[in-house]
Amino acid sequence: MNIDLEWRNFDVLVIGSGGAGTNAAETAAKAGASVLLVAKDPLSASDTKISEGIATVRASGSEDDTEEVLSENLKIAGSDLPVEEITSAFAKDSQTAYDKYRENGLRPEISSITKGPNSLPLPMGGHTRRRSVGHKNSGLAFGHANWNAIVKENKIEYLEDCWVIDLVTSEYDDNRRTVEGAIIYDAQKGKLLAICAPSVVMAAGGLSTLYFPKTDTMRGNTGDSYAIAARAGAELVDMEQTQFLPFCLTSPPSFEGLLGGEPVTASYLGVLRDKNKKVILDGVYLRTRAECSAAIMKAVEDGRGTPNGGAYLDMRANKRAPKSGTYFMKFLKNSLPSAYNNVRQAMNKKEAQCDELWEVRPSAHYMMGGIRVDANGKSIADKNSNNGVQGLYAAGQAMGGLFGANRLGSTSLTEGAVFGSRAGLAAALYSRNFNNKKINKDLFFKEAYKLDDLLGQKGTKHASQLKIQVQKECWNNLGPIRDKKRLKKTQKFISRCRKDLKKIQIRKNLLWNQSLIEYLELVNMIDTAELMTYAALERDGSVGGHVRADCKDISIFSKPYSTIVKVRKSHIEVSKIDRKRTELKKLVEFKFKEQKRFLEAKLLRLLPMRLKDAIIEKRYKKIMGSKEQAPPLEPGSIEAAVGDQRVS
């Protein structure tokens, strides 16, 4: 072997420095474990830092917000795909997890009534209670708290600019594996690290970078969490559940994919039009994201797309209404301030004032599935929860089982904190069984040798350029509209891509070798995309973020199930696992309410302007209260797309 390995021992290795990774590292260190936290990006630069900064805190708005109420709320919103044990854990810990952020410097507004964190004035759409707490400076306030948590003490060691190449595992009977540590590429120092650690917390975020366009999520979301865990033998759950946001910007190029609006901000009179200005979807504010995205993509495929491959969002009728028009503009600006800011910078004045049409297109945002875990973030498999990868834990966007087919608003920050802490503690406790464990160095060398072959590999292809092809392929065939033919196409594309891996030119140097970094991320993107195609083929119907053009919608009355994918030897295995359905009574109630809403919306549009204007004005006044402030929405949250909620 030509490369020197730097050997280090830790009890717990945490991968990722966002909300989940930080909470895991802090909790594990508090439990007495020696902790190493590694991340590709600078400390705390993560999706948490760039989020809208709204967190779910149970009972922050009303006392009757019990754990049962919140847990059930999550489960129903996710079309019964979420695991009850996990939603209960979320409900149980949301307050303590939030307080940990406050201990590290997060300062919310304090309510004069409850004397605790002030929740937004209205329950966020899909939520059955008021329980979402907003913050000044949005996610940045959380970013600073995460930074403080890691820097304040000497207990946690951290390394930036580190790419995890693979986990090192040992195999025991029937494919069951145990974590031994990881091989890590430290680009900053130009070193290869052999980190011996009996437990690893995977908190490396999502996969939005598999696609272009994508929203303003971090570049580093190359599916690392899923690919690395799957290669180590872990099962993944609900990997077909990708969230696409429909109303993202198409131009100028620097803004492509960034968020412009959500279905609900199209408001009462917003419609979607094709390039010929013909209406392709009305009642937009009541539609699901998937419906809006599908309508846009269908027009594009039929050759009726706009110049930059999207559709027109027409909100002029809202603006023109003499009385309610001014309320509409306030509503639009206040509810999604950062999205509106994108619009103001990217579009001309008339467009930003909604006097002209907005050109919009869908963009990739969030992964709701992920590594299959129990309520403590422990990797599980089969029916026996002890059959997962021993010593592997996951938290945040990396894990699955909490959101199922849809994500309630303001929950992702809380998810990171709750399961980061739980996984960190579980990992620390587990690592206590391995004092003075003998290290099998050969296992590490075996992983590291792979790099020996890669460095200096000659070829004509470049990983950075292949990544762009993967993004195109995933967009076209694993994107907002899918069918069997397209998914099979993606699988063929991936096998071609794997052959191309051997033709990629990789430099020999170790100090910040960008060609190696691009290669490692490309492999993770391909591996993740392939696993997703298997899950997407297995789910032969549309539900939540997964839209199959060649199948029917999955009825909410049918038996819910989750998809499971895993890598075994040289092939991928896919299966289904049953989930518990919500009571029939509640489902019928939902269907009834949905139909009622559509009918009401239709009647409203048909009314004469004066009458319509007066009714809409009244509604805005009700939403925005006496201060005429619209409640903020979180991009991707369920209240931003009323149609996505199952039971309100």
Added chain:
Amino acid sequence: MNRRPQHSSAYLEVTIIAHKEGQDLPTKFKYKKRNEREKPMALDVLLQAQENQLPDLAFRYGCRARNCGVCTIDINGKPRIACRAVVRDGDELKAMSTLPAITDLVVRRDQISRQLKGKIYEGGRKNDLNVEASEDYHELTSCIECYACLDNCPMHEKNFSETEKDPDYFQWGNPFSLLKLQTIASDPISTVARKEAAVTEALNLGLETCVSCPGCKCGVGIDLKGKVIKPLLQTSKLVD
């Protein structure tokens, strides 16, 4: 009279200066505008250069929306956040000059956070978390950590004098570190002891340099002089 080179409006020519093993290697790059009216950002130019001409070009970026703070580079010698810095014909794009370059446009950033490692000590907190912070406190947490404030900072420059050169540790402070310390000093939940420790740490990092300095400039518009430096100087009694 010198005439600027003429370009068709479909292109824009910039120089990308890549750092390679201690050397600065300039490459001319012709950016192809994606439409005639396009005013590309520096990040667009770097991404297109990577796609068409320099496949292994190394640079940092994250959110494309001026939030994550990692894509800062120097444009014509001044720090700019690449995802929101409009590029003009003839511009020079280079790694930030205030931090050690690793490869191409990537600089090493972690010495900045390590400077306070273990020094924002715990245990100096009151128990009641239900206290509101001041507007000034919130202004400080709007920092995106782009490190544009290191530019022209006489305190930070001392780290690079011949006697102090240590790539792993910066003895002397910078506006960002002071901002973090002032955040602790203005946190309503900090105890008196914790506030004092923060100010002492600011002095250790070389706060006296700020007395004679005209002031620093923030990349996202935080009033560093008024909200960070001034209160620290006053609390530490370096000025009245």
